Amino acid sequence: MHVATLTRPDAAPTPRAVLRAYFHAKDENRPQVMRRAFAPDATLDIVNRSASIAFPARTEGREAIADVLVRAFGRSYENVRTFYFDAPPPDARRFSCDWLVAMSDKERGSPRVGCGRYDWTFDTPGTGLASGLVITIEAMLVLEPALLDTTLEAIDRLDYPWTTAAAAAAVLRAPPDLASALGPVLAWLDGSGRVG
Numbered sequence: 767m768h769v770a771t772l773t774r775p776d777a778a779p780t781p782r783a784v785l786r787a788y789f790h791a792k793d794e795n796r797p798q799v800m801r802r803a804f805a806p807d808a809t810l811d812i813v814n815r816s817a818s819i820a821f822p823a824r825t826e827g828r829e830a831i832a833d834v835l836v837r838a839f840g841r842s843y844e845n846v847r848t849f850y851f852d853a854p855p856p857d858a859r860r861f862s863c864d865w866l867v868a869m870s871d872k873e874r875g876s877p878r879v880g881c882g883r884y885d886w887t888f889d890t891p892g893t894g895l896a897s898g899l900v901i902t903i904e905a906m907l908v909l910e911p912a913l914l915d916t917t918l919e920a921i922d923r924l925d926y927p928w929t930t931a932a933a934a935a936a937v938l939r940a941p942p943d944l945a946s947a948l949g950p951v952l953a954w955l956d957g958s959g960r961v962g
Contacts, residue, residue, distance in 0.1 A: 778892065778895075779802065780854075781854035781855070781856065781858040781861055781886070781888050781894070782853050782854055782856070783894075784802070784803050784895060785850060785854065786927065787799055787800075787802035787803040788804075789848055789927045791832070791836050792836055793848055793927075794846075795840035796836070797832040797833075797836040800829075800831060800832040800835075801828065802895075803895065803896055804831055804895055804896050804897075805828065805890040805896065805897050806827065806828050807826070807827060807828075808827070808828055808831060808897050808899070809825070809826050809897070810824070810834065810899050810901070811824050811898075811899070811901070812825075812900075812901045812902075812903065813900065813902040814903045815882075815902070815904055815905070816880065816905055816906035818878070818880075818907065818908050819878070819880070821901075831899075842871065842872060843869045843870065843871060844869065844870055844872050845868075845869055845870045845918055846869040847868050847922075848865055848866070848927065849866045849924060849926065849929045850863050850865055850884075850927055850928050850929075851863055851864040851865065851866070851928075851929065851930060851931050852864070852928075854888075858886075859887070860886065860888070861886045862886070863883070863884055864881070864884075864931065865882055865884055866879070866881050866929075866934050866951070866955070867879070867881070868880075868918065868920075868921040870914055874911060875911040876908055876909055876911045876913075876914065877909045877911075877914045877918065878908055879906075879917065879938070879948055880903060880905055880907065880951070881904050881905050881954045881955070882901065882902045882903045882905070883901075883904070884900070885899070885900040886898070886899055887899070904954055905950045905951055905954060907947065907948060907951055909944075909947050909948075910947070913944060913947060916943065920937045920940065920941060920944060921937070923937045924937060931956075931957075935952055938951070938952060939952060
């Protein structure tokens, strides 16, 4: 039986496909999918402006990136949903966009909501894969466990994985108890410090 494919197996992925593969790997705890996002010698740099989450400042190599962003991350967090606020053009060599994430802490059951910026570099010859990613974490808020269901229900109303800051702000403001807990993230969504 012949199964149709959307692209030729030898075709280099588009930047948009690379970004989608990254979320498949990270949000769904599938480290093997990182090979569809990063070149083997890719680098990851994290600029962390939050004391609520910890990552190494620099990671070198796709397997090490998978260890940091998928395997270790997946041991601590679940219900992960990350959103891009812009999509790259098909021929992008560099691309920056803002992001929003919601997830829950496995141990305590508390929701976390964070935001920041991705700066991607797609200059791996012939492969289309990312050679570098800089993640800036502007805020990461740890909420009370009682807000878990409210947070996840709100975030599930967004188109995944591409949405807009306005849509995200609207769903996170709708429940009053959630809105009052998310002041810094909502201010960022309203435009303070965002790329776009």
